[in-house]
Amino acid sequence: MFRLLARWRRLPFDYAALPEYMQRHGLLDPYRRCIAGLVAIMVASGGLLFFSPIGPTGPLESAVMIACMIGGAVVCALWLLRPWPTYRQSVLFVIGADALILGALISIADAPTALTLSTAFLVVGVYCGHFLPMRALLLHVGGTVGASTLLLIIAATSPGADLALLIVQLLVQSALFFFMPLMSQVPLFHLRDDAYRSAADPLTGVLNRRGLHQVVTAHSHMPLAEDDVVAALVIDLDGFKHVNDTLGHAGGDDVLRRVGNRLRAATDGWAVVARLGGEEFGVIAAVPASSFPDRFAAVHDAVHSVADTVPITASSGVAWQSAAEFRRDHRDVENLFRRADRVMYDVKRGGGDRMGVVHCPPGPNRAVVPPARAAHPRSYDDVA
Structure with a gap:
């Protein structure tokens, strides 16, 4: 595992490589609309929770959920109306999406259900695995595991909480948060590395x-x-x-x-x-x-x-x-x-x-x- 991570870390990273490949094959705009669709589904899911007994109950929780839904709607509009984001904008998207998801989960009245729904972080992790470098992915994984741990602590204080089950959920989710993006990023990075080699002159190291x-x-x-x-x-x-x-x-x-x-x-x-x-x-x-x-x-x-x-x-x-x-x-x-x-x-x-x-x-x-x-x-x- 550590050898794989060390090799993964040494691979070159070019943020523009995959979007440019997708653009050449007519895939970038459909992919961008798919991301907007996923964000829209998550916003709609937050709205439906208002009709569920486990949804936001107090005025503060309702205000937090509404704010997160508005933020999600803005993110959805940006994905629909703006061109593919720059590297900096992609990082901001990941940070903002993680924050909006955490805010929505904290506003849910039933803490064990909120912990279960924290698998929504996985959607952002898959985006990191495809388009961002290892450092950004590890920061995202660390943040989401920390957020899930916070949700576990809140759930553990609930009446009749099954602590063992909550810990199992956290362990399974932590493994998914890490290994799912990792399993997509490693082969993609090797493909990018091969692309670099095919574009380089083997004698001098400059491009061909x-x-x-x-x-x-x-x-x-x-x-x-x-x-x-x-x-x-x-x-x-x-x-x-x-x-x-x-x-x-x-x-x-x-x-x-x-x-x-x-x-x-x-x-x-x-x-x-x-x-x-x-x-x-x-x-x-x-x-x-x-x-x-x-x-x-x-x-x-x-x-x-x-x-x-x-x-x-x-x-x-x-x-x-x-x-x-x-x-x-x-x-x-x-x-x-x-x-x-x-x-x-x-x-x-x-x-x-x-x-x-x-x-x-x-x-x-x-x-x-x-x-x-x-x-x-x-x-x-x-x-x-």
């Missing part, structure tokens, strides 16, 4: 071309501001055959790994880095228009290091579009990289060790091959 497309076309990974530009950088190492001839193929692989690490360090999370094939790398990001040339020039410069046994330089091309021009689909991504690739080859023909920049209008038929320029070490030029 497939992974790059998945990340860029997902709205949550590359948000666009109005004054942003989307720029794609293609980097091709100069004279890589000489590197292989000097260091051998194992040494050449080590150079590629080092370049991948340098590009990741230079982008520091603000850009997506991928190995496009051979000794060619790609970088794409949405950045403010005022800073993008300098940012990408710094990424180009990161390839070279004076500490290298065999000096490494690169020919680079950058193609960019404004945020208004970028449609976030495979065609625009390919168009940007195709234009950047043309600029890169023009730089390489001019001597290499330089970066060229060109504006790339949307549409595959509007590309213009830039004219050749003389090479200038570790600099960049605007290309008409």
Whole structure:
């Protein structure tokens, strides 16, 4: 068990991965409506308890139940009317749902029945198991077990309470609260881990071309501001055959790994880095228009290091579009990289060790091959 938990904890977590997969397969909106339906059923159940002898009896208990029903109705409306929640909103949903369920259960007059109905926490736990990381799930489980324990203490003070039966209920519910989400989360996380591996280049650890497309076309990974530009950088190492001839193929692989690490360090999370094939790398990001040339020039410069046994330089091309021009689909991504690739080859023909920049209008038929320029070490030029 502990080995499983340790392995589970080490698996990568990407909140957007499962919603994006569901969106691509047309499942996200139906799932969102199902969650709204579950919330609506729980709200309606709270209303029906007013017609039961075990339901709220006093004015305070009735007010608490009504407040919880109103809160549930608001949550239901948000699931119906709003897009899929962000990670922060999902965490707030779990906290709010747990609090509303606990408030409704405390307002029930018959405490043993309230303990039985605390299985409603399991619905929230299944959501945690599918969409939130292990830490959030464990916090939810701890909170719900604590809430059920509180309900057990209240029930134990009731006349004629069967303490042994109440403890059995608590133990069974605690096991369900933990193991039901766990049994859904572990295989899902392993599936996500496999998806990460299929999207990554095994030699350098950066994304491959497939992974790059998945990340860029997902709205949550590359948000666009109005004054942003989307720029794609293609980097091709100069004279890589000489590197292989000097260091051998194992040494050449080590150079590629080092370049991948340098590009990741230079982008520091603000850009997506991928190995496009051979000794060619790609970088794409949405950045403010005022800073993008300098940012990408710094990424180009990161390839070279004076500490290298065999000096490494690169020919680079950058193609960019404004945020208004970028449609976030495979065609625009390919168009940007195709234009950047043309600029890169023009730089390489001019001597290499330089970066060229060109504006790339949307549409595959509007590309213009830039004219050749003389090479200038570790600099960049605007290309008409």
